[in-house]
Amino acid sequence: MFAPTVLKGEVAVITGGGSGLGYAIARDFVALGADVIITSRSADRLAAAESRMVGETGRMCGSVPCDVRDDDxxxxxxxxxLARSGPATIVVNNAAANFFMRAERMTRRALDTVIDTDLNGTFNVTRAFVPAMLKDRRGAILNITLPLPELGFPGFAHCGAAKAAIVSLTATWAYEWGPHGVRVNAIAPGPVPTEGVAAHMLATDATTQAFVDTTDDVPLRRLGNPSDISAAAVFLCSPLAGWITGQNLVVDGGLYLNVGATPGVL
Structure with missing residues (x-):
């Protein structure tokens, strides 16, 4: 779908890149010419992802274990x-923590776990790499959010709150950094069954059934797949989107148009 060199010369950092949507984005970036570095808290997961990457693209990526909550x-x-590839020109903030918990049962520890990974992690990683982008007057930052987080996310209040804050950060950063040549956008994926979704979001029979039932509410009549999201990521981080910033692009097969969709299954 894209020219094979559309990302040539880019240095891309993708957090949570060892699996799921992060890996799909990393794979497509590598295939389209970018020098990619993926992160995860698990060294074993990164090693498996690197091996898989070579098998699927014929090219290698770099990797380093990283807990985005930790400044060091x-x-x-x-x-x-910086030592391996030079200054990053693309940052994809995909690392996230999530799990089902009803609001009345939510503890401060549960809230902090998700806020610290999703929101603070996005801030920490962006803040580390953006000074060089501002200096060089080029760069693209891509955050992963939710469709319409202001409508709430039943069963996942911690995640909904974090993602709503990231939408706000996206707009603020786009406004402040646009004059310096740095674009900031977000992708809001709809229902995409990845291994992370299976492990953490489909934790009960009720949430699993709600996720499956969502297909009937999607105008395009299917759940998404990681390639749907990675294609949008390529576009937003490439020169093709050179005049696009501050957007939260909903990629959900049109589910957000259906006001009768099951609440929270976004």
Whole structure:
């Protein structure tokens, strides 16, 4: 769908790139010419992803374990990327924590776990790499959010709150950094059954059934797949989107148009 060199010359950092949507984005970036560095808290997951990447694209990516909540880890990530590839020109903030928990049962620890990974992690990683982008007057930052987080996310209040805040950060950063040549956008994926979704979101019979039932509410009549999201990521991080910033692009098969869709299954 894209020219095979559309991302040639780009240095891309993708958090949570060892599996799921993060891996799909990394794979397509590598295939389209980018020098990609993926992160995960699990070294084993990264090793498996690197091996899979070579098998699927014929090209290697770099990787480094990183907990995006930890300032020292993020600094090590920055230093690794700079020494290996030079300044990052693309950052994809995909690392996230999520799990089902009713609001009345939610503890402060549960809230902090998700906020610290999703929101603070996005801030930490972006803040580490954006100074060089501002200096060089080029760069693209892509955040992963939710469709219409302001409508709430029943069963996942911590995630909904974090993603709504990231939407706000996306707009603020786009406004402040646009004059310096740095674009900031977000993708809001709809229902895409990945291994992370299966492990953490489809944790009960009720949420699993709701997810499956969502297909009937999607105008395009199917659930998404990781390639649907990675194609949007390629577009937004490439020169093709050179005059697009501050957007939260909903990629959900049109589900957001259906006001009768099952609440929270976005």
């Amino acid at each position: 880890d993020v600094q090590r990530l920055h230093d690794y990327v």
